[in-house]
Amino acid sequence: MRRTTRFAMAAVAGLSTVSLLAACAGGGTADNADAGGSLQVLFGTSGEAETAALEAAAEAWSEESGIEVTVTPATDLAQELAQGFATGEPADIFYVSPEQITALVDAGNLYPYADELESADDFYPELREAYTKDGVFYAAPKDVGALALAINLDLWEAAGLTDADIPTTWDELSTVAAKLSTNGVSGLTLSPDLARVGPFMLQAGGWVFNDAQTEATADSTANVDALEYVQGLLNDGSATLTTDLGVGWSGEAFGKQASAMVIEGPWLEGAMAADYPEVDYRVVELPAGPDGAASMFFTNAWGIAAESKNTDAAVDFVEFLTTPEQQMEFARAFGPIPARISAADAYRSEFPDTVAYLDGIEGSKTYPTIAGFSEVMADMNAQLFELKTADIPSLLGSVQKNLEALTK
């Protein structure tokens, strides 16, 4: 009797193990059958408006094409993409930014399709370049936006400034920033980031690389001048770093009216409308430096996975997403600026207040695409935390050393 019970229990234990193993093995086989008729889109969303706009676009295209599209907002896009690539079943379409291109292409994860698009030449040349590696244009740009200067109009008037005082040179910027820095308000707020000191480097005629990205130029005198100019603003109290104000980004300081001016891109619009609708402000192009006007632009594109089982449908869908009409649709829904040149006029007439983000693109740059740049930039940003007291030539010297290691 006792033995039978024991045997029964052992049998149950054994069975449960078997079923467990079966459960483990079961995944991953069933869902390939209908892959011919569906697309997965993975994207990093800025909020509900973006998700809803993308869902609406997917639905509209699905009705037309008969192909089902699932859009999934990612909580951590890089990580979820990486998991997809590792399992061999990545999302068909995903957001990709220029600094990711090299790693994705080197790993063979990107399907090169953008050259074949009819509209390939209608994207801004700066954007085409940003998504091109070894002469191949990999991904169709989704949006673009250059950094511009946002000005709080109430604080501006309170400081006795008028339209004529809008800064167009570094000297004028210094003057208005100093005038605006009163009563605990910071004249200009910057995050300690290449993405905020970069425009000054470009305006001084410098940059971290030459155009071909074959030679590091971080320690040039133009870059030293640019950083010393920003350091000067910080030290005479006209500018503040976000880290010293205890805000996550400069838009927060701007919204709380703790800062009269900030350098931000089109994403500022959505944040201000959502969190600080009472702030009255305007956006102008960045002032020009000793070497003329320049800014930095930021962009995302539609990447298609090389492993996708449905690349033709994916290309069709991306073509639909990047039509001027659809890009304007997105602009209305959540603010991104169309990446198509032919949509520029429509954008200008419909959104006259934010054209500074579009006008700044010409002659501006985004992050270099060379492999390993993200780490070098992270190290540079870490040093910029102490920009106020840093020895600029040695700071740039260490960046130069790290960049030279990349070009070897």
Place this chain on the structure above:
Amino acid sequence: MRSIATAPRRRRRSREARGRALAGLLFVAPAVIILGVFLFLPILTAGWVSVSDWNGKGSPLQPGVEFVGTANYASFLTEEGLAQKDFGTSIRNNLYYVLVSVPLVTAIALALALMVNKSRRGNGVFRTAFYFPSVTSSVALTVIFLFLFNSTGVVNEILSLINVEGPTWMADPRGIFHLALEGLGIPKPAPGAGFEFWGVSWWDWLSGPSVAMTVFILMAALAASGTFMLIFLAGLQQISDEIEEAAIIDGTTRWQRFRYVTLPMLRPTLFTVLTLCMIGSWQVFDQIYTGSQGNPAKTTLTPAYLSYEWSFKSSDWGQGAAVSFILFAIILLFTLLQRWGLRERTSDRSGRLRAARTQKGDPSEDH
């Protein structure tokens, strides 16, 4: 007795034993299989990734993924460059985190356990209160700490009441030893001069945990001490009241009883707590991931977070896996050091007495 058993009985018995062994095997099989599939296989795979050139596409075991020997390890251990600097920085940060938080957490946990050990009225409330942070998710705790230690947060508000201008906490990359020296009027030496190890200058090695890291250390003191209090409490309950009474009769003071009776008898518990705390401290990740992402100025970068960053952000999976194995080696080394540090010293007199007592079968030594 067994040797004189009759043959058929022996056979029956061995059959029974075999049956029992089989049943035993079946019963442990689920656990063994689960451990194998979810623990040993992933570790072996990670080990392979750390010596391969897998780039994150497809399975690391597929053909085409090449063996690269120790190249991934060398890329940050021996080759000068950014990777080495990041690794050196992360080790420095975590070393300070461990050196400060382990003794701090252990001391607080022990103090709390001593306070709530004796049954007094209301102790249940305190036990629950002290243990509460341990069952709270570390993500929630981190978010609360971010609010408290914001430059315009509660902590600085309180400091401003006594006319102290608080630092920007989570945005302050300066080391606390560095700040102390600055307070004494000793300036930071000019950069670029002098000794460097793993890409980190001697000044940075010695400048202590940054202000931001100190916030994380305080958080560990709050969050982890409850768990370890519980372990100490279990240890304290094992010490019988008679021993303390005997010590009281011997005319000992409170401190003497703690130092010469309670603490030596807690030695095994102390080792457990120190080891667990040390392992947890070297693996600190979720606070960093939610709270700072290694900022400010990489002073909260830890090897565990670096491994994540290299793997998922830079697709350097081999390098990321290699860091985690180095971390494993460090933890092993520290555990051995602790064992050695807390070993029974038989040369001194109290050790001999202890040895004599153990031979007589003192139940409190049964850990």
